[in-house]
Amino acid sequence: MLDKNYDPQTLEKNWYRFWEEKGYFVPADQTGSTRAEGAGAGAYCIMIPPPNVTGSLHMGHGFNNTIMDTMVRYHRMKGDRTLWQPGTDHAGIATQMVVERQLEAAGQTRHDLGREAFIERVWEWKQESGGNITRQLRRLGSSLDWQHERFTMDEGLSNAVREVFVRLFEEGLIYRGKRLVNWDPALHTAVSDLEVISEEESGHMWDIRYPLVLPPGATGPAHLVVSTTRPETLLGDCAVAVNPEDPRYKHLIGEFVELPLTGRRIPVIADEHADPEFGTGCVKITPAHDFNDHQVWLRHRDENAIAEQPHGGLINILTPDAAIRTNQPEEGALLPVAYVGLDRYEARKLIVADLDSLGLLAAVKEHRLQQPRGDRSGAVIEPYLTDQWYVRVAPLAEPAIAAVEDGRIRFVPDNWKNTYYDWMRNIQDWCISRQIWWGHRIPAWYDVEGNVYVGRSEDAIRARHGFGPEVVLLQDPDVLDTWFSSALWPFSTLGWPEQTDRLDAFYPTSVLVTGFDIIFFWVARMIMMGLKFMDDVPFKDVYIHGLVRDAHGEKMSKSKGNVLDPIDLIDGIGLEALVEKRTKGMMQPHLAEKIAKQTRKDFPDGIPGFGTDALRFTFAALATTGRDVKFDLGRIEGYRNFCNKLWNASRYVLMNTEDQDCGQAPDESGGELEFSAADRWIRARLHATTATVTDAIEGYRFDLAAQAIYDFTWNAFCDWYLELSKPVLTGTAASDAAKRGTRRTLVETLETLLRLAHPIMPFITEEIWQKVAPLAGAQGETIMLAPYPVADAGADDPEAVAEIEWVQQVILGVRRIKGEMNIAPGKPLPVLVANASEQDKTWLAVARPYLDFLARIESVTLLEDESSAPESAIALVGNMKLLIPMAGLIDKDAELKRLDKEIGRLTDEIARIGQKLANPSFVDKAPAAVVDKERARLAEQSTAIGNLQAQREKIAAL
Structure with a gap:
């Protein structure tokens, strides 16, 4: 017998330990025995989007993993050889930032430790944080193959990274070049376009006079006025551009202006980049510090007036810290000494002041501008000229686009393929080098003359080129973009470049489950790399889910203080502990106070523990295709009540079937079986629900699957069938055969329902199944490996369905009258029936035990003439009328x-x-x-x- 009270925390820990110790998460055949790697066909595989080892899982992870585990458990029960591949991502920039903050709190920097000691420190953090993540995933019930857990910097994956880099380099698809990149001056590294967030901010527009240098005898204006939002960058100008069709400046094309504060002359050039309608129509061209200007420079760099400038006009004015850099001796005096060493914004103030004192500042205006900031550091990003490593992406993108166009990869919902196309068809070369220490070192070495050698190791390079120990080789200090190793995840985790059995069995994988925000970062790159190195797509379906938002529809973030930890929802947390958790580490007291106040308002009693099953069911119920998830405690509380409902219903079933003849072997016991209309009805409803749930899971409609399970369990099974079973099991009129039939229906329906709900609610279903399965004749050690229910069209029973639906309408009609008239529900009432058909009369006769028990009917009288009835309350059941005389029933x-x-x-x-x-x-x-x-x-x-x-x-x- 089940315990009286449902205690999720206790049973969940016990069952997860049991599953893992038994090895049930390792790919197995349908009999439950661990299979040999790579055996046979029919594999189903999901790769976990590897969480970053930067702390703990959040609600998005909880949602994402619930969906994946639901599908994995479903396919495992369907008999597929199922693999859910676990692992974590080293998350280069994010993880390095965490450890650097820890050092900063202790008054140190990574440079104080040195590269090797710092990396050791990060590995220590990874062990701590990664262990926390795996504990959380276990608490969420995630049935991952922990025996084969991977990490993006373990030796096997590092080998795959080096192999891919070398092969792409040898094919000319990886190259090193001096290019303009997004530079984060706080992190001291290049970042991709996708790691830059541009938001509108308040700023200024400065109009600056550039003195014209006209030939002797020529006439014209004294100045050209240019508008800029970054006056400090004029130190790196190589030209002023005007539109070739602009009549105001057409005659000045080819002339020169004096670049203020520098003593340099730069040309006036014609380029369509200059918009006559914007500002003055004159645009300063700073190719080393603006992406658009760089494109202009590429178009004009061979023109004499630009090519003859120092460095061909491509002048970098900033240090990696975004300060004005020192002039190099070989460059000559390019940058005024007065500004050297100043931070970019300090230099801006001094430059503007100097321009004003020289009469060259024409105007300063308020201006709204798009400010690019690093998504991790928050620092203003600088376009910065530096040597970086790049992947030539266009040749890889073309087959990746075709794989979606021809249907080898399907996006769910379908509209996300358009987002994929938009990006892939406008893709730029991928900057893959990062100037940080934590990550995969780029497998490139330099000799003292700066020649570069790419290889799988230094020893391999020395052997190939015949270099002895006297030849000094230094490895490139940069590391690879985190997404480079993540792009290999679907095949590197399975053993590539070795041709392993796991790789043969599970690649391509079945589905990728992820959020829309990393379609560019991760999904597209996995497709490109999978096609390139495996000659096949990495997955067949891409299921895109929404973001988890708070109850008000706001995105969850630490700065807003509305983050929820899934483990807190499972175990519960007190108010003050929750406040401390949400405000810990905040440097701004006013923000911490605001978040604390809001937390006390939203959760005055803290958060009670709801258990994993209730949380998972909530996620599934909210997983409407393509929409963000609006999460509030009211929903999870309702589904905790649903778990209680299932628990109590199961106790009722067990109390009425344990140590009883449940009709599983009627020939041996000698007892016959008789199934009532209610028995036949619930079987029909169960199989219809099975069909709905199966179709929903197959179609990634987890919300519909959860709703169907909820409706059947709460309404059909608990509210109706269990009540309809009582007059059979407790009544003296029911035969032994009818009681056996009802007991058998009870245990078989509950056992099937548990298997139906198991992928979403694994713990409570396992606990109950262990008690119910023997009574229902089910075999096996665990519900995890029991067969998933299959809809049986033969269970359809229109006659039973029609009869019980009629019974329900009669009972509800009588109950409604009692409720409206404030009559006690248990008070027996006489019922007069008018306008009854022959079918109504038949059902009235056979269904009296149900009606008497559930509607508390005292008597039933058929009326031939309704006009003779006393003043009554009336309920309609089809054309039939139920009349309940009111006289004497209430105190008027x-x-x-x-x-x-x-x-x-x-x-x-x-x-x-x-x-x-x-x-x-x-x-x-x-x-x-x-x-x-x-x-x-x-x-x-x-x-x-x-x-x-x-x-x-x-x-x-x-």
Whole structure:
């Protein structure tokens, strides 16, 4: 027998330990025995999006892993040889930042430790953080193949990274070049376009006079006025561009201006980049510090006036810290000494002041601009000229686009393929080098003359080129972009470049489950690399889910203080512990105070523990295709109640079937089986639900699967079938064969329901299944490896369904009358029946045990003439009328008094809400959700008062 109370925390830990120790997560055949690697066909594989080893999992991980585990458990029960590959990502920049902050708190920097000692420190952090992540995944019930867990910097994956780099380099698809990159001056590394967040901010526009240098005798304006949002970069200008069709400046093309503060002359060039409608129509060209300007420079770099400038006009003015750099001796005096060493913004102030003192500052205007910031550091990104390693992506992108176009890869929902196409068809070469220490070192070495050698190791390079120990080789200090190793995840985790059995068995994988925000970062790159190195797509489906947001629809973030930890929802957390957790490490006291205040408002009693199954069911129920998930505690509380409902229903089944003849072997026991209409009805409903759930999971509609399971369990099974079983099991009129039939239906329906719900709710279903399975004749050590239910069209029983639906309408009709008339639910009532068909009469006769027990009917009288009936309350069941005489059933005066009091209360409430909604201050200033809630309450109260008034009229007429 199950314990009286459902205690998820205890049973969840016990069952996960049991599953893992038994090896059930390792790919197995349908009999449950661990299979040999790579045996046979019919494999199903999901690669976990490897979480970063930077701390702990968040709600997005909880949602994502619930979806994956649901599919993995479903396919495992379907008999597929199922692999869910676990692992974590080294997350180069993010992880290095975490450890550097730890050092900073201790008054140190990574440079104090040195590269090797710092990397050792990061490995220590990885061991701690990675262990925390795997513990969290276990608590979420994730049935991952832990025996084959991988890490993007373990030896096998590092070998794969080196192999890919070398092969791409040898094919000319990886190259090193001096290019303009997004430079993060806080992290001191290049970052990709995808790691830059551009948001509109307040700034200024400066109009600067550039003196014209005209030939002797020539006439024209004294200056050209250019507009810029970054005056400090004028130190690196190589030209001023005007539109070739702009009549104001057409005659000045080819002339020169004096670049203020520098003593250099730069040409006026013609380029369509200059927009005559924007500003003055004159644009300063700074090719080393602006991506658009760089493209202009590429188009004009061979022109004499630019080519003859120092460095061909390509002048870098900044250090890696975004300060004005020192002039190199061989360059000559390019940058005024007064600005050297100043931070870019300090230099800006001094340059603007100097321009003003020289009469060259024409105007300063308020201006809104798109400010690019690093998504991790928050620092303003600088376009920066530096040597980097690149992947030539276009040749890889073409087959990756074709794989989606021809259907080898399917996006779910389908519209996300358009986002994929938009990016892939406009793809730029991928900068893969990062100037940090944590990550895969680039497998390239340099000799003292700067010649570069790429190879799988230094020894391999020395052997190939015949270099002895006297030849000094230094490895490139840069590391690879984190996404480079992640792009290899679907095949590197399976042993590539070795041709392993696991690789043969599970590549290509079945589905990738991920958020839309990394389609560019990860999904596209995995497709390109999979096609390149495996000659096949890495997965067949890409299921794109939404983001998990808070109850107000806001994105969860630490800065907003609305982050929820899935483990806190599982185990519970007190208010003060939650406040401390949300404000820990915050450097801004006012922000910490704001978050603490909001937390105390939202969770005055902390968060109670709901258990993993309730959390997982909530995620599944909210997983509407393509939409963000709006999470609130009300939903998870409701599904915790659902778990309690299933638990208590199972206790009822066990109490009525344990140590009883459940009809599993009627020939041996000698007992016959008789199935009632209710037994046949619940079987039909169960198999219809099985078909719905199966179709929903196969179609990635986890919300529909959860809803179907919920509706069947709560409504059909618990609210109706268990109640319909009671008159059979407890009544004296039921035969032994009928009781055996009902007991068998109880255990078989519950056992099937548990298997149906197991992929979403693994723990509670395992606990109950262990008790129910023997009674239902099910075999096996665990529900995990029991067969998933298959819909049986033969279970369809229209006659039983019609009869029980009729019974339900009769019972609900009588109950509704009792509720409206404030009659005690348990009070037996006489029922008069008018306009009954022959079918109604038949069902009235056979269904009396159900009606008497559930509707508390005292007697049933068939009326030939309805006009002879006394004043009655009426309920309709099709054309049949149920009449319940009111005389003597209620205290008329007392009921009228009660109704008047309730009508008065609702009238006051309606007036209060109406006054609130009539107040423009409330409607205009309150959040839309709050206003909508008040309007919904007004509608509900208006409907309720109408019903009460109708009921009063009815009773007053008695």
